[in-house]
Amino acid sequence: MTVTLDPTDWLILAELQRDGRVPFTELGRRVSLSASAVTERVRRLEAEGVITGYRADVDLAKAGFAVLAVVRLKYPGSRHEPLHRLLGERSEILECLRTTGDDCYTLKVAATSMPHLERLVDELAGFGSTTTSIVYSQTLPYRGPGLRNATPS
Known part of the structure; x- marks a missing residue:
């Protein structure tokens, strides 16, 4: 099932891909929403399966996998x-x-x-x-x- 996303949802997704640990207050500032509004949108995107998880990017060479x-x-x-x-x-x-x-x-x-x-x-x-x-x-x-x-x- 495809989920309908508006331009603000796309902005939120872009920001979360850039920094998945950004606090909701900062995320809201970046996309021109209140912290509570952005929190609600992120939770909806998670519940609908658009956001499937968060990850840490690892430098493989520094972790021993050259x-x-x-x-x-x-x-x-x-x-x-x-x-x-x-x-x-x-x-x-x-x-x-x-x-x-x-x-x-x-x-x-x-x-x-x-x-x-x-x-x-x-x-x-x-x-x-x-x-x-x-x-x-x-x-x-x-x-x-x-x-x-x-x-x-």
Whole structure:
């Protein structure tokens, strides 16, 4: 079900993506609402499932995960539960997208070293053919689901 959002809701979402810990009084100031009005809107957005959570952005290299990679997986099987279990168990797998095209899954993974990445890719290769790309740098940092300064037409 699609939720109808007005321009103020979009402003609130943009501000919360920029800083999920902003106090409601400051958030209200930024979007020209009282603290109580902005609190009510945020609670509604949470209740309707538009806001699904809050997160901390982590510098992976400083946390000991110096190797970032994208792994594409061609999964020939029809039973995806074993792979889904592995995805849930391995915290090094940061994201997984089920995709169309030649690859079935695209995964973003973090590893402490090249041998660590190799072990992880070997484990994933047990499910199908893999292609791994090492990330040199992140040109565009995570910015949520692309809602900053964007509104549907």
